[in-house]
Amino acid sequence: MGNKQSNEKKIQESQISVNQSQLSARESQLNTSNSNQSNYAKKEQIAQELYFPSSDDCPSKINITLGGINFWSNYDSGNLFKVEQVETNTFNLSISEDCQGRIPPVQSNKGTRQWFNFKVVTASDFQANFVIVNIATRFKKIWSADSDIYFKINKIWNRYPAVYQGFQVKFSFEFQANQIVQFAYMPPWSYKKNQKYLDFYSSQLHPDIYFRRETIAHSLEGRNIELITITKNGPSEQQPYYCTEYLFPEKQFNEPLKKFKKQYILISCRIHAGEVPSSFILKGILESLKNQNESAEYLLQNYVFLIIPMLNPDGVYRGHYRLDSLGYDQNRVYNRIVKFPKFNGPLAVLEICKNYNVAFYIDLHAHSVLTNSFIYTNWHPNPSIHSAILEFPKQMKQKVHHFRIKESMSTSINYEKSQYEFEGIYTEKEENIQKAPDLKIHITKENLVPQNMTSDCPFSTNPYLTGVAKSDVYLTSSNMFSYTLEVNYRYYTKNKQVFKYEISDFINLGRDVVESLYSVHQNQDFIQIKSQLDGSIFN
């Protein structure tokens, strides 16, 4: 019933989907009538007033035949925008920027041309040269000529050599007649695949494990943002709890999430749509819990795992690299959820952290530029508490051979800078720092923390990075054990040598998250600090 309602909502929204002329008219109206309003504020106003996207309005999804070859991307997580035949067997391919041609994205979509995922079939045997002509510039530094893409034939994904040069990715492929070949930046983890995986996962669980799967929110386009609950010694100590009107949309039909008298570990994933390695990390975490070794057993007995496997399902479906369907980077909106409650994924994360006894929060990501795996966390002025916060990254360093403690940065905000400089700034650094006084961020002098540095933990000093999950969970719910786990898509370096990640490395990284969460509980200093905090802060 809930799904039916959501589909109806989707249909209504698609009917009022704005056309380009409406959009231009409103843009010029705003430009002339209110010249003091920042570009950012104008874009946001348009998005809120006019634009409710429909799933059909998706230029990244095409299906064309050219020179005897059929190219298509009109499926979940597909992204191919344009194909041009430049010679008999040479084709220029363009991928879509997030939200390309639909609305001016509210946040910058510069650099979002990275994810590609399309299928090809030829009528006869054919040797083709493909050039993806518009990949994002950020590859220049890190990707060498000796790189690759992935392709799938008969359900098996493999690496395939490709040359990355500037804006281009070049590769040749020998097609056999009528054989469907899928090409992608990484083996995709689509919205549908995520659901299938969870179906399979839940069917494999030992009956000792308490497991729930429900919709915690709908995305703007009506897709399910799912919440998984996993623990042991199930529901005996629950108290009913509803979060807000936006959460648990099917609560009238199902029994809603209840509170346990245990602490929680919250893990979320795919707020950045194209960051597929994070789904493989999550797979490793889930498999590890399913296998119930000593570490998993301890954690399941002592904690309730709450897992949101896909925070941005619309972006994933659309084949976006980073943004949602309105062109927001949802990992920069956590400080202003109340302003625009369509951010139901981030809203779910914050409401859980505010209303449940969350001991650890880990948001899973993938990084295009920095190599290896590493963690961002928050800085705390009390050295013992800060050391307890760093215990999880330190355990990761011991277990994961490609983990870099050097880049396990804490966010710090320079206390010396006046509060004025932070007030109202809401954008990313590379976007010419705009001031939008109507959007007050909630960093106050009390929230600002002095810059500090230790040998094993150099701090990031970017004060403009606001609205990020791990920071806002800390600022709004006092949960300081809040982390962003990153892994590079392709590379790690060790002893000055460069290595390529395999998918299995990401899955093992997830397993090591579980092992490290267990190991922090073996450290007496950590236990002592944590129990003091639990007495004063968490209750």
Ligand SMILES: [Zn+2]
């Ligand atoms: Zn990310």
